[in-house]
Amino acid sequence: MATREEITSGLAEILEEVAGVNPDDVAEGKSFTDDLDVDSLSMVEVVVAAEEKFGVKIPDNEVQNLKTVGDAVSYIEANH
Amino acid sequence: MTAGTRILAMGHYQPSRIVTNDDLAATIDTNDEWIKSRVGISERRVADSESVADMATFAAEKALAASGLTAADIDLVTVATCSSIDRCPNVATRVAARLGINAPAAYDLNTACSGFSYALGTADHAIRAGASRNALVIGAEKLSDVTDWTNRTTAVLFGDGAGAAIVTGVADGEQPGIGPVLWGSAPDKGDALRIEGWQPYIEQDGQTVFRWATTALAPFALETCEKAGIKPSELAAFVPHQANTRIIDGIVKRLGLGPEVVVAKDIVHSGNTSAASVPLALSKLIESGEVASGAPVLLFGFGGGLTYAGQVIRCP
Numbered sequence: 001m002a003t004r005e006e007i008t009s010g011l012a013e014i015l016e017e018v019a020g021v022n023p024d025d026v027a028e029g030k031s032f033t034d035d036l037d038v039d040s041l042s043m044v045e046v047v048v049a050a051e052e053k054f055g056v057k058i059p060d061n062e063v064q065n066l067k068t069v070g071d072a073v074s075y076i077e078a079n080h
Numbered sequence: 081m082t083a084g085t086r087i088l089a090m091g092h093y094q095p096s097r098i099v100t101n102d103d104l105a106a107t108i109d110t111n112d113e114w115i116k117s118r119v120g121i122s123e124r125r126v127a128d129s130e131s132v133a134d135m136a137t138f139a140a141e142k143a144l145a146a147s148g149l150t151a152a153d154i155d156l157v158t159v160a161t162c163s164s165i166d167r168c169p170n171v172a173t174r175v176a177a178r179l180g181i182n183a184p185a186a187y188d189l190n191t192a193c194s195g196f197s198y199a200l201g202t203a204d205h206a207i208r209a210g211a212s213r214n215a216l217v218i219g220a221e222k223l224s225d226v227t228d229w230t231n232r233t234t235a236v237l238f239g240d241g242a243g244a245a246i247v248t249g250v251a252d253g254e255q256p257g258i259g260p261v262l263w264g265s266a267p268d269k270g271d272a273l274r275i276e277g278w279q280p281y282i283e284q285d286g287q288t289v290f291r292w293a294t295t296a297l298a299p300f301a302l303e304t305c306e307k308a309g310i311k312p313s314e315l316a317a318f319v320p321h322q323a324n325t326r327i328i329d330g331i332v333k334r335l336g337l338g339p340e341v342v343v344a345k346d347i348v349h350s351g352n353t354s355a356a357s358v359p360l361a362l363s364k365l366i367e368s369g370e371v372a373s374g375a376p377v378l379l380f381g382f383g384g385g386l387t388y389a390g391q392v393i394r395c396p
């Protein structure tokens with residue numbers, strides 16, 4: 001069972017790989033689009049990579065609810 | 081009856097008017113950098129007076145001239161399109177009338193952006209079944225008619241054009257030049273891309289389509305190669321539907337194609353032309369001499385209805 005910190009750092013690795021985000025900028029309160037400049041298609045790539053990394057299913061209709069890094073961490077924590 | 085078919089020749093047509101990203105930025109809230117980074121398009125061609133049937137005819141004339149056949153030899157005309165405004169007569173009979181093809185089987189086929197590979201598959205089947213001898217297979221779209229030019233999420237994506245192939249049977253003992261079609265759809269996600277109603281605009285759930293295209297399609301493209309008995313690394317070229325360079329790059333990565341495989345990126349200068357994109361890009365690759373005659377090329381279309389189809393062909 002991964003901790004919130006471990007999930008956050010896993011997401012930071014994905015964000016760096018997919019969208020070139022500096023891992024130091026990734027924190028639970030950050031918005032994917034407004035703070036980290038992740039566009040809507042990169043967000044899909046992040047979600048697909050997160051599914052593989054954490055063994056979760058993140059359906060299309062759930063993606064729009066994941067506004068911040070913290071939203072994604074909570075979803076992964078609750079569903080993996 | 082014949083054991084197999086091949087593409088004899090290709091032809092294409094694009095309207096002369098170029099619309100650049102800067103042109104679009106003059107009227108809607110977008111910019112060149114944003115469009116290039118999201119979808120990889122620099123410019124697109126937009127028809128003024130040309131109809132779908134006009135563009136289809138111009139492309140077909142070139143393919144027919146390059147094939148060495150004449151109109152009298154053609155007994156099947158099929159047009160893949162999802163943007164013809166006129167519902168009857170269909171585009172295929174209009175093209176046949178213009179080219180002087182006298183009594184062909186003639187029908188339009190609509191599977192949106194995957195249409196050319198569907199049409200090529202059905203033409204291959206018709207000839208192998210003995211129902212036809214020589215087919216004219218066209219992908220033609222005038223998406224500018226169904227594009228909302230005030231909507232920045234869709235107006236940047238689409239373009240107009242047409243591509244055409246002449247398909248014929250191979251002689252006894254000769255290797256087929258059109259491999260088995262792999263075709264299918266994901267109807268549960270079919271509403272993710274829509275051109276609905278009487279005066280419609282294209283609408284799409286971009287994230288759903290992007291996710292499907294980047295994750296679901298590579299296995300089908302691999303299966304298409306398997307059906308043709310060829311490894312992806314043996315391909316000379318890959319001509320996928322031209323929807324988005326990020327989708328193309330994603331599929332190429334999952335297929336493990338190396339730099340020696342030519343990957344069509346006609347989208348940069350043509351935008352997404354739906355059913356016209358694969359034959360347009362293939363015709364240009366042939367014209368430029370980038371792919372040798374007889375070389376294996378994977379065609380793979382995908383799009384509206386979340387349909388897909390592909391086959392490995394031998395370059396004419």
